[in-house]
Amino acid sequence: MHLETLAIQSTHFPDENAAAVSAPIYLSTTFERGEDGSYPKNYVYSRVNNPNRQLLENSMATLEGGTHGFAFASGLAGIAAALQILQAGDHVILGDDAYFAAGVLMTEVFGPWGLTITRVDMTDLSAVRNAFQANTKLLWLETPSNPLLKITDIAALAEISHQHGALCAVDNTWATSVLQRPLELGADIVHYSTTKYFGGHSDVLGGALIVKDTQLAERLKKVQSLGGAVPSPFECWLITRGIKTMPLRVKAQSESAFTLARFLSAYPKVEQVHYPGLETHAGHEIAKRQMKSGFGGMLSFQVKGGSAEALKVANHTRLFIQATSLGGVESLIEHRRSVEGAASTSPENLLRVSVGLEHPDDLIEDLKQALEA
Incomplete structure (x- = not known):
């Protein structure tokens, strides 16, 4: 299906209760257990999962060509979650023209925990190769970059990252899955501030990470569930509504x-x-x-x-x-x-x-x- 069709189909919620065309908002923080102690609808607690969040995450994964989507309370919360799958002493390569707060987060919040970063011009492949260290675990790039709109060759940098045993993450906020699909170009993680084009109306904060690899998804799911930086059901509903017209x-x-x-x-x-x-x-x-x-x-x-x-x-x-x-x-x-x-x-x-x-x-x-x- 074309993306315009996917945007509608992937955000449709099959409402078994009232057959509502527009998805209901599930404000409940907790969900009823069965007589045997199980959870018959597979929902336990809204920090872990919620019908509105699941619909949003599934839609984003579908649009991106991924298999697992993770929604967060802001774009920065999504970046923080990606960094939290790393370990103290790991090294990150960051673009010299990346979202300003991303660099501040890495240096001022994660720096004291032992994370080190090197900033490099991502359009210079030789400079990127030279920036890798033995402990480099993640290359974080934006294309187009913020605010100079530098363009980075995603496929080339994904290949270089994998040659060094590192993950390649792409902040795709400015392009969205409408214009660019980094997973198809070899990236491991795609990041969004869904506050922007996904929501599309300057009225909701949100972030997202999308991946294909199951083991990577399990690590991110643990960070998401235990970290708790998740959007509310209403925020998920607003972003899901925005996807329809994105x-x-x-x-x-x-x-x-x-x-x-x-x-x-x-x-x-x-x-x-x-x-x-x-x-x-x-x-x-x-x-x-x-x-x-x-x-x-x-x-x-x-x-x-x-x-x-x-x-x-x-x-x-x-x-x-x-x-x-x-x-x-x-x-x-x-x-x-x-x-x-x-x-x-x-x-x-x-x-x-x-x-x-x-x-x-x-x-x-x-x-x-x-x-x-």
Whole structure:
């Protein structure tokens, strides 16, 4: 089946009680046992499993081409769970342009527990090979990366990881399973902040990990159940509802983002545009190969004149909302450096844009007047 069909079919809940078309929300934290002490419906306690969470996890695994999905209370909770299957003294390779909080989590929370990390430009395969150590157990990459939209060759890095006996994990949040399927390219773990395109309406936090390997799934299940960082039934219901329209939203957002990227790349007050759909992008050919249905709804651009000019543009948009996050139906813009703080490596004149579902012509007019303000 096509992904649009899978998004509907995989989120359908066969309600034996009332034959409801929309899935009920199971708010119960506990479930009744049978006379023999067993659990006839295979539900024990909502930290361990819940009908709404199971529906969400099964749907995500189906869309991704995996066999096991695990839902978490946030994207960072999902990253933390992946790190918790490692041991003290293990080494992780992380992209130099990865989600800022992922690096902070690894160094400030897991560093004192003995985890070490090396940051490297994931587009440089030689640099990645040289970063491996005897104790390297995980390579964590993002493509497109946040916020410079660097494109990494997933298949090549998965092969390199496996040659060194390490797992390859891909944060696929910006591409989603609509555009890119890392498991098919050799990755072991796919990570999502389902807060973003899966939920799609800026109203629910969530995270996910999807895998194919049964032993890896058993390790993640233990971390999920005992760690307890799971989403509530209502949050699972909201994200499941978002999945139904995700293929249509992501494709429309990708088309609009491409339109905006072309406009900005020709605008005299813009220094550089970062969008893999542009032929001038360094990773364009790789993106064409591994992003099958579009180049995503995210872009960033650098304004001529430095931080002050970039902030001026962000402060003068009327349709774009100046806010953190991405993947919702509304378009967002933000100055990343001021969000990330002193440790940020983002260019001081860079604005990150999440393209929503407004008409692209209106978004272009908004950017034009903001750039000329």
